[in-house]
Amino acid sequence: MNMDFWRAVFKEQIEAVKPRDVWRLTMDQSLDFHNVASPWRKSLQEHAHGSFTCSRCYHSWSSHHVVILFHMHLERYEKQGSVRMRTFRQRCYQCSSDKYEEPQFSEEDVIHSVECLIFSIRKKCYGEHLDDSRLFEVVHENRGPHKHEHCEACHLGIHNAHYRWPRGSGHHREPQRPAYLPASLQESKASSTTYSSLATLKYEAFANHADASSCWECCASFIFIAFVIGAFLVYWNKNKYL
Incomplete structure (x- = not known):
């Protein structure tokens, strides 16, 4: 991992939104998710993208479930901020090596993760x-389930500590923590949310009549009422012309 590039991207993005403060980014693989020294704040990215190479069999794989932990703190009076980051590793699932391999990130991966980090800083450090709604975690489909038995963050109870996913679905589930999407995709997200809400209402309406006998009674009552109204209209029309 090239920390110089991480720092360069972070410096450019944080200066664009907080030009009066000086921030620095450092790597710290000893960060603890469960223990955060006050007044530091933590932020967890659970769906960063990265790639891995096994040092034993040289098998390579990519993952959309790379976990990155950040601890952040701002000294308001001194106008200085610090961010420490830790990346969680994965083991090779082909040769079943016991060694956890470090993730590698492309430029696009780094830019995306830093965007999410800046968002967390603005909320947690600046209030x-x-x-x-501008953010949500992008869970990539058709990439295969997350092999949590080979994930360091899962092994430490971090990656799956905040949610429960359906059986057989790996970590492909409705996201809880958002990641950045371009504004051009917001309309499609809003429309899909509306559709999902309508579908939920339809399901709930059906569920209220899930009992088969209740449904039959309702249908029978409706048919009887329609028959009575129809008969009345026929009788009324015949007498009208007598």
Whole structure:
């Protein structure tokens, strides 16, 4: 991992939104998810993208479930901020090596993760009320289930500590923590949310009549009422012309 590139991207993005403060980013593989020294704040990215290479069999794989932990702190009076980051590793699932391999990130991966980090800093360190609808975790489909038995973060109880996913679905589930999406995709997200809400209402309406006998009674009552109304209209029309 090239930390110089991480620092360069972080410096550029944080200066764009907080030009009066000086921030620095460092790597710290000893960070503890469960213990955060006050007044530091933590932020966890559970769906970063990265790649791995086994040092034993040289098998390579990519993952959309790379976990990155950040601890962040801002000294308001000194106008200085610090971020420490830790990346969690994965083991090779082909040769079943016991060694956890470090993730490698492309430039695009780093830029995306830093965007999410900046968002967390603005909310947790500056108290900004940002619109969370602009962010959500992108869970990539058709990439295969997450092999949690080979994931260091899962082994430490971090990756799966905040949610439960359906059986047989790996970590492909409805996201809880968002990651950045371009504004051009927000309309499609909003429309899909609306559709999902309508589908839920339809399901709930059906569920209220899930009992078969209740449904039959309702249908029979409706048919009887329609028959009575129809008969009345026929009788009324015949007498009208007598």
